[in-house]
Amino acid sequence: MPVQIQRQAGLVTITADNFPIYASFLCISISFLMYFALAIVKKPNSPAASLARGTYITSLIAIGYSTLYMLQSILSETRYDIAYIHDYSGPNDALIYKISALWAGQEGSLLIWTLMAGVIGLFLMRRLATVSPIIMSFWCSVQAFFTLLLIVADPFRKMLDYQTGSFGQGLNPLLKNPWMAIHPPIIFLGYAALAVPAAFAIYALIKGNTRDWVKLCLPWALFGWVSLTAGIVLGMVWSYEVLGWGGYWGWDPVENASLIPWLTSTALLHGLLLQRSRNRMARANIVMALGTFVLVLYASFLTRSGVLSNFSVHSFADLGTYSFLLAFLVSYLLLSIALITGRWRAISGTRVEDRNGRLISRDTAITAGVAVLTLFTLVVLIGTSWPLIRQAAVRPQFYTHMSMPLAAAILVLMALGTFAAWSRDNVIRRTLRNRNAHIAHIGVALLILGVVASSMSRLMTLPLKTDGTTHSALGWSFALDRTDRPTDTTEITHIIMRRGSHQIDAPLTVEYTEHGAVRKPFIRSSILGDLYISPKGIDVPTITPTASMTDDGWAALPYNIPGTGSTIRLVGMEVESHMARLEYTPKNGTPVEVTVYEGRPAAVDGYTFTFQRFVSNGSKDMATMTAGVELAVTGRTLAQRVMIEVSWKPLIWLVWAGTALIILGGALAMLRRRSENAGLNYGILPDSAGSDGEIVSDSRRGRDRASKGEVTP
Amino acid sequence: MNKWLYALGVLLVLGFGFLGVVELNESQTPYITSVAELKTAGDGPVQFVGSIVQGSSRYSDSSDELLFTLKDKQGKAVHIFYKGVKPSGFDSASQAVVRGEYRGNGFDAEQVLVKCPSRYKGRQD
Numbered sequence: 137m138p139v140q141i142q143r144q145a146g147l148v149t150i151t152a153d154n155f156p157i158y159a160s161f162l163c164i165s166i167s168f169l170m171y172f173a174l175a176i177v178k179k180p181n182s183p184a185a186s187l188a189r190g191t192y193i194t195s196l197i198a199i200g201y202s203t204l205y206m207l208q209s210i211l212s213e214t215r216y217d218i219a220y221i222h223d224y225s226g227p228n229d230a231l232i233y234k235i236s237a238l239w240a241g242q243e244g245s246l247l248i249w250t251l252m253a254g255v256i257g258l259f260l261m262r263r264l265a266t267v268s269p270i271i272m273s274f275w276c277s278v279q280a281f282f283t284l285l286l287i288v289a290d291p292f293r294k295m296l297d298y299q300t301g302s303f304g305q306g307l308n309p310l311l312k313n314p315w316m317a318i319h320p321p322i323i324f325l326g327y328a329a330l331a332v333p334a335a336f337a338i339y340a341l342i343k344g345n346t347r348d349w350v351k352l353c354l355p356w357a358l359f360g361w362v363s364l365t366a367g368i369v370l371g372m373v374w375s376y377e378v379l380g381w382g383g384y385w386g387w388d389p390v391e392n393a394s395l396i397p398w399l400t401s402t403a404l405l406h407g408l409l410l411q412r413s414r415n416r417m418a419r420a421n422i423v424m425a426l427g428t429f430v431l432v433l434y435a436s437f438l439t440r441s442g443v444l445s446n447f448s449v450h451s452f453a454d455l456g457t458y459s460f461l462l463a464f465l466v467s468y469l470l471l472s473i474a475l476i477t478g479r480w481r482a483i484s485g486t487r488v489e490d491r492n493g494r495l496i497s498r499d500t501a502i503t504a505g506v507a508v509l510t511l512f513t514l515v516v517l518i519g520t521s522w523p524l525i526r527q528a529a530v531r532p533q534f535y536t537h538m539s540m541p542l543a544a545a546i547l548v549l550m551a552l553g554t555f556a557a558w559s560r561d562n563v564i565r566r567t568l569r570n571r572n573a574h575i576a577h578i579g580v581a582l583l584i585l586g587v588v589a590s591s592m593s594r595l596m597t598l599p600l601k602t603d604g605t606t607h608s609a610l611g612w613s614f615a616l617d618r619t620d621r622p623t624d625t626t627e628i629t630h631i632i633m634r635r636g637s638h639q640i641d642a643p644l645t646v647e648y649t650e651h652g653a654v655r656k657p658f659i660r661s662s663i664l665g666d667l668y669i670s671p672k673g674i675d676v677p678t679i680t681p682t683a684s685m686t687d688d689g690w691a692a693l694p695y696n697i698p699g700t701g702s703t704i705r706l707v708g709m710e711v712e713s714h715m716a717r718l719e720y721t722p723k724n725g726t727p728v729e730v731t732v733y734e735g736r737p738a739a740v741d742g743y744t745f746t747f748q749r750f751v752s753n754g755s756k757d758m759a760t761m762t763a764g765v766e767l768a769v770t771g772r773t774l775a776q777r778v779m780i781e782v783s784w785k786p787l788i789w790l791v792w793a794g795t796a797l798i799i800l801g802g803a804l805a806m807l808r809r810r811s812e813n814a815g816l817n818y819g820i821l822p823d824s825a826g827s828d829g830e831i832v833s834d835s836r837r838g839r840d841r842a843s844k845g846e847v848t849p
Numbered sequence: 850m851n852k853w854l855y856a857l858g859v860l861l862v863l864g865f866g867f868l869g870v871v872e873l874n875e876s877q878t879p880y881i882t883s884v885a886e887l888k889t890a891g892d893g894p895v896q897f898v899g900s901i902v903q904g905s906s907r908y909s910d911s912s913d914e915l916l917f918t919l920k921d922k923q924g925k926a927v928h929i930f931y932k933g934v935k936p937s938g939f940d941s942a943s944q945a946v947v948r949g950e951y952r953g954n955g956f957d958a959e960q961v962l963v964k965c966p967s968r969y970k971g972r973q974d
Binding site: 498504507511515518523526527528529530531532534537538541597648672748749751779781795 | 854862868869871873875876877878879903904934940
């Protein structure tokens with residue numbers, strides 16, 4: 137596929153740059169083996185335990201060093217021989233975008249993910265290592281997997297055809313947005329933290345104790361969930377504000393890949409809360425915790441292995457990691473299935489009936505909610521995987537149609553769950569106690585309302601010209617005013633919008649870059665909705681000065697810039713380096729020489745010439761052969777035509793307000809569960825589910841105790 | 850009472866599953882990479898990917914019609930007709946994914962997705 141970055145994994149070579157990654161892999165492997173051995177022989181104070189801890193910390197330091205080294209190499213502006221740095225950063229990028237270049241690409245984002253997972257593992261180790269080598273050996277195996285991927289997709293791989301002194305291309309301008317700068321690390325933090333419930337679930341399965349892990353992993357699950365939610369929302373905001381297609385969610389495989397684990401972790405949170413208070417859904421929670429982890433791996437497989445590169449314009453290309461990702465995905469899937477089936481009988485919860493035994497209660501609402509979220513997961517999972525199943529893509533309408541009944545069911549269940557609690561005594565106390573859930577649920581309701589309202593948008597396409605004509609749409613009149621050129625590569629086209637005596641200047645920015653033209657929409661927000669103006673096409677006239685082959689080499693054919701009296705001649709070109717030398721002669725003026733490189737437009741006399749491509753008439757015969765260069769001309773006198781798409785999106789702010797409330801509710805819940813665990817002695821984790829636990833026997837007493845931090849039976 | 854609730858749940862899930870099958874059939878667009886396949890694909894929308902033949906595109910400002918030619922890997926060409934604004938980045942694109950229907954003399958696209966030019970093509974190692 138000549139589409140995206142095509143690089144096969146070369147032979148494994150250790151260099152001074154990537155050496156720490158190899159060292160880290162060695163250490164984490166030792167750590168894994170030690171923890172694994174400790175899990176079997178159960179000698180927590182043996183030298184093997186300190187070796188396991190020491191190698192874990194060393195491997196983390198090595199990854200941390202690699203990350204800082206990468207950052208320093210980007211900031212130094214001297215290491216453009218490293219392919220990653222060359223592709224994702226450049227000397228002209230602002231500091232924040234040099235930093236975000238660290239995770240702009242696949243290799244770098246893997247490095248950040250590994251680092252974050254490593255730090256989370258440190259917290260687990262501090263509290264749990266002596267208690268449960270099982271958890272740490274699982275964690276180390278995951279870390280080893282990521283580090284192995286870093287060896288295959290080496291972030292420090294050198295460019296083969298690097299020309300000394302050449303600069304990096306700079307960050308893709310679409311990613312030059314504050315939201316996008318912080319979006320990836322937040323998503324990866326979520327992914328990394330959502331592996332914690334899986335680690336606890338494996339522990340619970342092996343120990344046959346499916347009760348105590350719930351309390352321990354709730355804050356982690358909430359933390360991962362809040363991060364993932366925030367990361368997804370940042371991506372939505374970016375998509376809306378930068379991409380200019382007018383929406384915030386396109387059901388693209390890359391988006392779906394993060395939505396799938398989000399849905400399962402949302403279900404998991406509800407299941408964990410229900411198990412915590414009523415010891416219900418014990419089995420389902422184990423399945424959901426492991427399922428979330430496996431689906432995070434599956435999401436990475438879909439977006440990083442290149443399997444969907446034909447179906448999405450966004451999917452990452454394969455860096456040679458395909459077989460590794462698949463192997464790890466399958467291993468963890470098989471491990472999960474084996475453990476769950478082997479322990480199925482041992483992990484059932486004891487059912488505590490609702491005190492009033494009523495049909496509609498908070499419990500049944502939560503259970504049904506988990507079921508609905510599971511269905512939602514299946515819809516997105518099947519839709520996203522469809523290209524792998526049937527060699528066919530699924531249009532977004534599949535998801536929008538399928539999510540309608542699901543969203544309706546979610547609204548009904550949230551209302552039922554809330555009001556079922558209200559009908560009891562102590563309404564106010566109950567409402568206050570569950571305030572975090574209420575905040576998040578109000579957020580979900582607002583989000584759904586916002587999605588529905590903003591989808592009733594009206595859209596019109598208007599062709600605007602510099603001749604001063606106006607077009608009316610959505611109660612406004614639009615006219616093309618002028619185009620400013622603040623820098624050589626930036627154009628700002630001003631559209632004047634009028635309604636009555638009200639006049640607004642809407643600037644539409646187009647940036648010409650090495651990655652192509654980037655057009656940003658203009659959004660005018662109000663309480664009623666957004667007016668969204670998206671530049672669909674800014675037609676830039678092109679000229680094609682040519683030269684013909686003669687016995688003495690190329691001879692330029694004169695070329696007039698239409699309607700201006702100025703001429704331009706092609707006096708030389710280098711096809712290899714995508715360079716053309718031109719001679720520009722203004723009307724009644726003296727010739728000036730201009731050199732245009734691909735991605736580096738040249739400005740002269742108020743015109744900007746941007747290299748488009750080389751053209752030739754295809755003749756093999758020397759006598760008739762001509763070749764030329766196509767240039768885009770932006771300039772003062774050339775007629776310009778701008779196509780804009782204008783749309784009105786009612787109440788779209790509800791989407792953002794709703795997601796903000798969801799994040800707020802989740803964050804508050806995380807703080808609450810964390811403080812509940814504050815006094816918890818992790819050392820008490822019993823080996824089997826035999827002992828009568830505090831949570832099972834009496835849910836109310838257990839909860840009250842838990843809030844005071846007492847957990848020992 | 851509980852039995853009825855379970856039955857209702859099962860019924861709802863079954864209904865939803867049925868809806869899923871119907872929707873999936875309606876919204877799936879087979880993915881096609883060769884012109885030969887395109888000609889035998891039958892009715893209904895498909896997705897076709899190919900490389901844009903250099904210099905083949907014609908765009909009408911007044912009517913917003915875009916005509917261009919895509920070539921598959923075997924070098925077989927197909928004319929694409931698209932009614933709509935020229936997608937941004939089209940001029941510098943090397944490949945395009947078109948969604949629409951093949952109608953004997955050409956491909957009627959309802960959507961044109963542009964794949965960015967590969968500046969990394971030459972850098973295989």
